[in-house]
Amino acid sequence: MVANRPIVVGIDGSDAALASVRWAAVDAARHGCPLHLVYAGVPEQDAPISHDQEMLQRDGDAVVAQATEAAIAAAAPVGTVDIETFVVDTPSISVLVDFSEQARLLVVGAGGHGAGVLGSVSSAVARRARCPVAVIPATFGGGGAKPGPVVVGVDGSAYSTVAIQIAFDEASSRSAELVAVHAWTRPMLHGTRPELEEEPEALLAANLAGYGERYPDVVVHRAVVEGYAVDHLIERAANAQLMVLGSHGRNALSAMIIGSTSQAVLDEISCPTIIARPSTGNSD
Known part of the structure; x- marks a missing residue:
């Protein structure tokens, strides 16, 4: 940013x-x-x-x-x-x-x-x-950050990449830990669980590559979870000080936030949420 x-x-x-x-x-x-x-x-x-x-x-x-x-x-x-x-x-x-x-x-x-x-x-x-x-959220009480990590949803999309950059920047400025969440669903053809998890784990690792060197002060926790991203991210928002999401992506949560049911979803997220969109002005 x-x-x-x-x-x-x-x-x-x-x-x-x-x-x-x-x-x-x-x-x-x-x-x-x-x-x-x-x-x-x-x-x-x-x-x-x-x-x-x-x-x-x-x-x-x-x-x-x-x-x-x-x-x-x-x-x-x-x-x-x-x-x-x-x-x-x-x-x-x-x-x-x-x-x-x-x-x-x-x-x-x-x-x-x-x-x-x-x-x-x-x-x-x-x-x-x-x-x-x-x-x-209307229920947010004050300006200071509450304890808890910055949580970012990662799905491999271009908007997710913008979200990751914002999340690292915010976590660094807040001296907060970062939780990167990637959700996957079981395909029709089943393999063993370790085999099924290989691809989502590789995707998350690839998307986070290089940020450790740029933000050595940020402790990162990787969460590869099975199921729908909506459910996992809303659950983690309960203990987060900030959520960062792509505005368009490969999961339903970001689409819901900027679509017709946005208010209902945001009511479920109890922490401030940044919806990542590329800036039109000049960058660093």
């Missing part, structure tokens, strides 16, 4: 958005990158309706002031963070997708009851963003 590009957070004044701000502020402080707080006062479904610009600005100023205060407080134990705020009259999804073009990471709330605009747009943003997207 790119160090000098900002982490962008969509805010709407909800508790879910403030949880996202706190998480993003700590992540920005860890990586030494700017934090951009974006208030889009026009819900996507109301885009054709004329809005009172003065009221939008006043409401937006209040929301960004509250979010800025929360960000500074959350980041303080880690370090300072350069914060820039934006109040815009563009529909939520459109403006966040536009901001994602130059972002290191786009952060949105997973929603929940009373979560406001962001609860309804997080899935759409995850599908359309031009950078990785972090989805923070």
Whole structure:
């Protein structure tokens, strides 16, 4: 991920958005990158309706002031963070997708009851963003990382490769262990279990090759598991501080997250989740 590009957070004044701000502020402080707080006062479904610009600005100023205060407080134990705020009259999804073009990471709330605009747009943003997207559950309590590993789903796809890079970067910045999970299902023609496990174990090893040298501080645990990736990853999320997944891959979980059932799946994942997407800007 790119160090000098900002982490962008969509805010709407909800508790879910403030949880996202706190998480993003700590992540920005860890990586030494700017934090951009974006208030889009026009819900996507109301885009054709004329809005009172003065009221939008006043409401937006209040929301960004509250979010800025929360960000500074959350980041303080880690370090300072350069914060820039934006109040815009563009529909939520459109403006966040536009901001994602130059972002290191786009952060949105997973929603929940009373979560406001962001609860309804997080899935759409995850599908359309031009950078990785972090989805923070409404139940997430604070900015600091809870104990536990960073978990990454590995399936051998190109998006999985992006997820692995993000996961190592996040694990290193958090001084956390990394659990790389690859799930396989038994083929129609059965062999012995050791024979069946050879290919998935080789795939996981190949996908992780080289990262040990680049991130010698990260302790890696490889998990080759039989069954559906959805079940194993949701189970491991219960004890993880962060989950990282490819936005498109060879298993069902990533497709569900950015598809029509995204909210239901994210409700099952109790930790912040980064959906890996290639960034459109320049990389290191």
